Amino acid sequence: MKKSLSGESFSRWDVVVAGENPYCYYPGIACDNRGYVVKIDVSAWSLTGHFPADVCSYLPELRILRLSNNNLHGNFPDSIINCSLLEELSMAWTSLSGTLPDFSPMKSLRVLDLSYNLFSGEFPVSVTSLVNLEVLNFNENGAFNLWELPEDISGLTKLKLMVLSTCMMHGQIPASIGNLTSLVDLELSGNFLVGQIPVEMGNLKNLQQLELYYNQLSGEIPDELGNLTKLVDLDMSVNRFTGRIPESLCKLPNLRVLQLYNNSLTGEIPGAMANSTLKILSLYDNILTGEVPRNLGYSSELIALDLSENRLSGELPPEICKGGKLLYFLVLENRFSGELSENYANCVSLVRFRVNNNHLQGSIPEGILGLPHISILDLSFNRFTGPIAKTIGNAKNLSELFIQSNRISGVLPPEISKASNLVKIDLSNNLLSGPIPPEIEILRKLNLLMLQGNKLNSSIPKSLSSLKSLNVLDLSNNLLTGKIPESLCELLPNSINFSNNRLSGPVPLSLIRGGLIESLSGNPGLCVSVYLNSSAQNFSACPQIYSRKRLNCIWVIGISGVVVFVGVVLFLKRWFSRERAVMEHDETLSSSFIHCDVKSFHKINLDQHEIIEALVDKNIVGHGGSGTVYKIELSNGEIVAVKKLWSRKTKDPASEDQLLLDKELKTEVDTLGNIRHKNIIKLYCYFSNLDWNLLVYEYMPNGNLWDALHRGSILLDWVTRHRIALGIAQGLAYLHHDLLPPIIHRDIKSTNILLNADYYPKVADFGIAKVLQARGGKDSTSTSIAGTYGYLAPEYAYSHKATTKCDVYSFGVVLMELITGKKPVEEEFGENKNIIYWVSSKVDTKEGAMEVLDKRLLGTFRDEMIQVLRIAIRCTCSVPAIRPTMNEVVQLLIEADPCLFDTCKSSNNIKELSNSIKTEPI
Structure with a gap:
């Protein structure tokens, strides 16, 4: 050996x-x-x-x-x-x-x-x-x-564990499986099984875990499964089951997990469910009707309940949080009515509360708005009335607040600014009145603010210009008055709408140039002082009113200008005669600006001449696949990073390489120029002509994540690493879910994650990003291979089809870097093996799971690191469909925050990674 x-x-x-x-x-x-x-x-x-x-x-x-x-x-x-x-x-x-x-x-x-x-x-x-x-x-x-489970499987009477998941099994489950009465664990998920579940499966009296999810099984769920009195975990999700949920299942004395989501089950939820011992109940995406058992959750410590996308009606169960452990309450897209029970306001453990798209009414209990750990609160598309309570300021962990399309009245309370983690607010189509509170400027993470369709009747606060991450701003169909603040033009979100208000005064020039003037229609008092496109012609011209004093000022300025001009000409004539040689030396440099195409996206004072003069070797900080990166300190004290793409003078402009560079430049400019997110690198502007292709970015003083993890002199602690992971995830979630069309980055890796002075991350290098052009909700596009070995999703390597799930996979690799401190490919992993293989080979036991944690972190936050390790494993699953979306990843990381419960605690209690790769839909 x-x-x-x-x-x-x-x-x-x-x-x-x-x-x-x-x-x-x-x-x-x-x-x-x-x-x-x-x-x-x-x-x-x-x-x-x-x-x-x-x-x-x-x-x-x-x-x-x-x-x-x-x-x-x-x-x-x-x-x-x-x-x-x-x-x-x-x-x-x-x-x-x-x-x-x-x-x-x-x-x-x-x-x-x-x-x-x-x-x-x-x-x-x-x-x-x-x-x-x-x-x-x-x-x-x-x-x-493809193969079938043979009938003579019945001979394995001593079998206790049979795991045949994701191994190309098809056909029907043979009735003879009922003879395997010693079975404790039966897992046949992720295959192509068809037909009905044999009633003989009810003979497996010792069975504790039964997993049949992700198959094509059909027919009714047999009552005989109610004989499995030792069953703890039953998952038959994502099949084609019809008929009712057997009441016998709900009476199983040891059942803790019941997942039947994504089937075609009908009828009511059995009343016996109210007395069950369930901790996780997931029945979403079926055709269930009737009322939910009123006492559901009273006798059990429910952790997660998902009844979404059914046809359930009646009132919501008031005792669902009686056990005090409920994290997820999801009942969206049903027909529930009545008021929200005050009991929900006491459910302080809740992380997600989603009751949207129902017929709920009455006021929103104040305590629900102020739940301390709530991350997503979605009450939209109901019939709620009354005001938004000031307790909203207590929701310190709230990330997404959706109350649109209700009948909420009163003012938007200034206390909302205390919910400092808010990223999305949608209060549109309600009856809100009064002003937009200027305190909203404190919400620096906000990237979506939807207030359209209300009765807001003040001016637009200038403080909105402080929301540097804002990408969607809709204030249309209100009663807003006054001028459009010039400072808002510094933001220029990807989507902006001020239409159908009572705004007046001149339209800021940058809105006209940015092509956003159509979003100002329905404001008769607005006018334009210059026409730059046909859309502006729908607005009246601003009156040109000059006072005598102003005219005299103009004359003085004009005459002074002529005098200055003559003086400058005489001076230049003298200077030119003495410095002709120097001028000839700089002739090429000066000609660079004659036909220079300049496009700016953020307000910053830049001198093109100064930028180009600083492109010298001593300022080089790195080399990329498409050019060189410089760190340049400007005379005004600002520091920028400049990416200089290969010069056209050294290449044939019509060559394939040059055309690729042109396309890459256009992609990066078009992509980054329209993005406003705190975790996406900021592109200030670009210069482009026959001599130069320059991209000017914000400078990130702490370099990239690769160097910080693998070469840095400072050890990043787990709190910092988690913050970095969450920031990257939020940036990718924005690209995948908040943009239309969405964007696939295609080269997520630690060298493309840049860190600012406080080690907050920003996703960079969109040179090979691809805007999805597919229609009909598809999230992929065929393209040439891009990406980096060690981070590349396996399906991308052979299909050449980039999807958002490819980015999820690459992000999972970055997560493993953060958790382990190791590189994606290291010699210790073995030949042709990467970090995913190495991690997977360790996590079968809790000792192995502890072994993969970065030993330099001295054992702190072990529970939280293991929790993030689970997320990384899901992200790098070989089956793309099983990987979570980036929106889901963001929420999972928020829930794994080492400081979630107000204090950063040290933990030595390692949780086992049981079922870590199993689909967790909730």
Whole structure:
């Protein structure tokens, strides 16, 4: 084995042990009393190479062989089947590939674990003849040919765990499965199973976990499943089940998790559900009707309830938070009516409360608006009345507030500014009146403010110009008066609408130039002083009223200008005669500006001449794939970063490379120029002509995340790393969900994450970003390969189709960098292995999960780091559909905030990563 495999762990076998059979004392080796080797356990030894052939010839008494979590090369070592006495064969996460042999000779096998490998060809149905099997695990081997579970599976009467998820199984579940009465865990999810669940499955009296999600099963759920009295976790989501939810299921005494979402179930939720012991109940996206059992949650400590997208009616269950543990309450898009119970105001554990698109009425309880840990509060599209309570200021964790399309009246309370984490506010189509509180300027994270369709009747506050992250601003269809503040033009959000108000005075010139003048229609008092496009012709011209004093001033200025001009000409004539040589030297530099195309996006004083003069070697701070980056300190004290793309003078303007650069420049300019988000790098302006292609950005003094993690002299603590992760996620969520069309970055990596002076992150380098042009809600586009090895989603490498889920995958890799402190590809991972493989090979046990955490962080915040590790694993799932969206990732990271409950606590209690890769839809 030492000759065939390599790894530092083998050094433990170099110790000389005196006496007979010294190998029996090697770590990982066990012998019987005769000196025969009966056990080899080298799991997670980071071994690489080929497993030796003919092992059974040399070790005839071998009973246990554990090779999991190593980097073995080649195909499955067929010689192992000659180990006739072998009882346990564990080879999970070994990267083996190829076809599998006939296992029927291995009659003594009790444990066969070949999960998370790359096996292909025919599935070895011969395993069904191994009557002593207790554990059978082929999870995540998605390259097999389609195969069916045979009827003779019934012979495996000793089987306790059967995991055949995502391994290309199709056909029906055979009725004979009901004979496997020793089963404790049955997982067949992620396959292509069809037909009905056999009623015989109700005979599995010892079953504790049953997972059938992501299949094509149909028909009714059999009542016989109510016989599974030891069942703890039942997930049959994303199938085609019809009919009612069996009442027998709701009476199971040990059931904690019931997930039946995304089916076609009908009828009412059984009344017996009120007395259940459930902690997670997810029934969304069905056709359920009737009322929810009134006492649901009274006798259990519910953590999550999702009844969304059904046809449920009546009042909401008032006791749902009785257990004090509820995090998620999601009942959107139903037909619920009545008022919100005051009990919800006492549910301080809530993180998400979504009751939108129902028929709810009455006032909103003050306590609900001020829940301390609430992240998403969505009450939109109901019939709520009354004011927005001042308690909104207590919602310190609130990120998204949606109360649009109700009958809310009164004023927008200034206390809303105390909810400092707000990113989105939509209060449109209500009856709000009075002013927009100037205190709103405190909400520096805000990127969406929708107040249209109310009765707001003041002027537009100048303080809105402080909202530098604002991307959508809609104040249309109100009674706003006065002028449009010039300071707002510094923002120029991607979407702006002031139409149908009572605004007056001149339209700011930058709104006309920005093509946003149409968003000002329906304001008869507005006028324009200059016409720059046809849209402006719909507005009257501003009256030109000059006083005698102003005319005299103009004359004085004009005459003074002539005098100054003559003086300058005389001076230049003298100077030119003496400095002709210097002028000739600078002739090329000066000509750069003759036909220079300049486009600015943010207010900043820049001298083009000064920028170009500073493009010298001493100011270079980096080189990218498309050019050189300079750090330039301007004479006014500001510091900017300038990306200089390759000069056209050194390349043929018509060449393929140059055309690609032109396209890349246009993409980056068009993309960044219209973006307003605190976690996206700010593009100030660009200069472009035949000699120069320059992009001028804000300067980020702490460089990129790669250097900070892997080369930096300062160790980033976990609170800082979590803040960085959340910032990146919020930036990507904005690109994916807040823009129309959305944007795929396509090259998310730690070198493209820049850090400001306070180590807040900004996503950069949009040179290869792609604006989605697909219609019909599709989120992908065919394109040439872009991205970086180690961060690239596997499906992108072979399909050349970029999707938002590709960005999610790359973000997951960055998360793993933050958690582990390791690079995406390191020698210790093994040949052709990356950080995803390495992490996955460790998380089967809580000790392994602890091992991947960055040891430099001295064990602080371990619970929170493990929580983020779960998110990273979901993001890097090999199946794109199972990866979360970036909106979901943002919320998951908020919930994993190490300072969520007001104090940053140190934690030593590691939670196990059970079901970490399982879909969590809520």
